[in-house]
Amino acid sequence: MSSDNEVLENRAKEYLNAVENPGPPPAWQIEDEKRREESQRKHAKNLASWKLFWRELNNDPESAFSESRIDNTSWNLWRAMEKDAQDRSFSGWNPGFIERVFDKGMADRFRVALAAAWRKDRPTLKSERPADQRNSYLMRWRMGLAGLYAESESASWASKLTTEEADSACRYALLEMNRLPAWLEAVAQVHPAVVDAMIGNELMDELKNAEAKHSMLLQDISHASPAVISFFLGRIRSWLKESLAKEDAAILDADKVGRAAKILIDHGDDQDIAYIQATGISKLQGAPEPSEIPFWMTILARLNPAVCIEEMERLAGSILPAQHSPVVDWFASLFGHGSGLDLSKFEVSPQLLLRLVRLANRHIRFEDDLHHEGVHSPGPRDHAQRARSMLGSTLLGIKGPDAWDIKMQFAGDPEVAHYRDRVRAVALEKLAEDWDAVVLSEADIVQLEREHDFSPTSRVEMAALLDTRLADIEDLLLQDASPRELWATIRIERLLRRALAAELQKMARGAYSVNQEAVTGDENESDIRLASTAAHLEAVVELKIGENGYSYSDLRDALHTQLVGKYMAPEHRRVGCLLISVATDRYWKNPDTGDRMELEKVIARLDAEAKALAASLGYGAFVAVRGLDLRARKPGVTSS
Known part of the structure; x- marks a missing residue:
């Protein structure tokens, strides 16, 4: 051929x-x-x-576990078990393997042997070893660690440890790879002084080592349970404050500084957060060191996005756009690959997100973009370009009442002139999705045709359902069979709540279930909750009887602190209403002017505050204030 x-x-x-x-x-x-x-x-x-x-x-276990051979038997059996262990959750302790190749009796016998083995040894701490041996340890210590995992399967094992045994357990705990053992929490509860002396001092030794930029123990603590993390918070807090007080920007290059700050932000108290935020703002004032800016920008973006964007705009104002400018490095650090920054904090305020996207487009110009062919290693400019693209996509994906206006403002920017039509097309598509957000299954359609209702699957649908049911209650009070007169005699809120809940249950039609006096996380009780039968969503109704002596300030506190601050705190419960009932001509005093306010004025004023609160709870949240007028109907009013 x-x-x-x-x-x-x-x-x-x-x-x-x-x-x-x-x-x-x-x-x-x-x-x-x-x-x-x-x-x-x-x-x-x-x-x-x-x-x-x-x-x-298998043939002679008694001889194998005799006093003269138990150490050799334990070592060989642990080596075989450790090699078989594919799940490293228990660091070499794999009873399933022993039971599979022998039986449960052998696993119990081996557990006892390992419990004795770890007590015979005492691993050295990293700080106690010579400098050239700090990253190595004896293999038999790993077997001792497996023994501790085996013993910790007993619920009360830590309470039986002596002080010396707790000391050894802490030493074994530091042999674990990339984490601290889960059983350390139990040891810390029984022997807190031992844990603090052993692991706490070892932590401070790593943190105060000026030559080491990374602390492996600090990283392990950051992955531990909240109880273990809180145990070391005091030491981490004092070291971080001491480090940040130094006028040395180079210290921020150490990974352990950023990790310590993140631990305090995630697990510290309000004072820790306020201190870190105030420190970050003060460090960025004037002419900060270039190396300090990305570090503090990242922290401020987590704590207060508005302050972060303000500082970025201020500092970027004196920097000319260029292919490799400091602003490009900021965006690469903040939003580039591997940054881990949660953009939802910026999505809550579309205006903030718009300002951020405009700043990115202004300094990460499309005409300066790098275009690679073949395999390459991405640099700061590549990460910044990716961040600009991600931020723009996030802006075009926002939903809510202000989304359309924000996107049209964005489309009018000169930096997006070459793809303005695309921006408008995507905005129109997202608007259509918002309008047609309710997607019903065949079962939902059948329920809708039969019951004229369906179970909500989103906050928006749950808000519409709650609003409709409250309107239905108002309509009920106008009917001939109205419970108005009976409800007007009730002065105990739990009794009126039961009556109201019963009516809401009658109106459920399978769309929700009614729950009364559901206990919240801080042991307070809400009045009524409507739980969707199709999704993990709830709406809460907080009931206040106007005749029970509530001032306007009391009702306002109930709206802000009780309803929004406590009952609506979970993500799945961002729909709520403060319901105020009156059975007599009740008046309230205006806290600003002292003027008299009727129920309608109180409701209107509180409802305006409720709308502002809803805006801070994220897209689809619903907060309302409604009145339940149980006063006798005036002559001439006809029933519906």
Whole structure:
């Protein structure tokens, strides 16, 4: 087939010659074959050794666990078990393996042997070893760690430890890889002084080592349970404050400084957050060191996005846009690959997000973009370009009443002139999705046709449902069979709540269930909750009887602190209403002017505050204030 082309014919002959007369194998292939053969011999030797050990242990366990042989038996059995363990959750303790190849009795016997083994040894701390041996340890200590995992399966094991045993347990805990053992929390509860002396002092030794930018122990603590983290917060707090007080920007290059700040932000108190935020703002004033800006910007973005953007705009005002400018580095650090910054904090305020996107477009100009071909290592400019794209996509994806106006403002920017039509098209598409957000299944359609209602699956639907049910209650009070007169006699809120809940349950039609006096996380009780039957969503109604002596300030506190601050705190419960009932001509005093306010004025004023509160709870949140007028109807009013 290639005879008419000399080039192809020669190539075919070369291929044929290579097959018929192969050359010597390359050196790497020879070495690989040697390694493979050696691995097979080693595996066969280990397998034969394991079979022999298994037969001896299975046939005569009493002899294998005798005083003279128990150490050797424990070591060999642990080595086999450790190799089999694919789940490292228990660091070499794998009772399932023992029960699978022997039985449960052997696993119990081995557990006792390991519990005795870890008590016979005392691992050294990293700070106690020579400098060239700090990252190495004896393998038998790993077996002791497995013994502690085995013993910790007992619920009350930590309470039985002596002070010396707790000391050894802390030493073993520091041998764990990339974490602290879960059982350390139990040891800390029983022996807090020991844990503080052993692990706390070791932590401070790593933190105060000026030559080390990273603290492995601090990283392990950051991945521990909140109870363990809180145990070391005092030491972390004092070290961080001491470090930040130094007028040395180079200290921020250390990974342990940023990690310590993150631990305080996530697990500290309000004073910690206020201190870190105030420190960050003060460090960015004037002409801060270039190395300080990305560090503090990242922290402020987590704590207060508005302040972060204000500082970025202020500092960027004197910097000319360029392909590799300091502002480009800021965006690469804040929002680039691996930053881990949660953009939801910016999405809560679309105006803030718009300012951020405009700043990115102004300094990360499209005409300066890098375009790579083939394999490459991304740099700060690449990360900044990705951040600009991600922020723009986030802006175009926002929802809510102000979303359309924000996107149209963005489309009018000169920096997006070359894709303005695309921005408008995406904005129109998202607007259509908002308008047509309710997606019903076949079962929902059947329920809608039968019951004229369906169970909500979003905050917006839950808010519409609550608003409709409150309107239904108002309509009920106007009917001939109205419970108005009976409800007007009630002065105990729990009794009126029950009556109201009963009516809401009658109106449920399968869309929700009614729950009364549900206990919240801080042991307070709300009045009524409507729980969707189709999704993990709830609406809460807080009831106040106007005749029970509530002032306007009391009602305002109930709205801000009780309803929004407590009952509506969970993400799935961002729909709520403060319901105020009156059965007489009740008046309130205006806290600003002292003028008299009727129920309608109180409701209107509180409802305006409720709308502002809803805006701070995220998209789809609903907060309302409604009145339940139980006063006798005036003559001439006809019933519906």
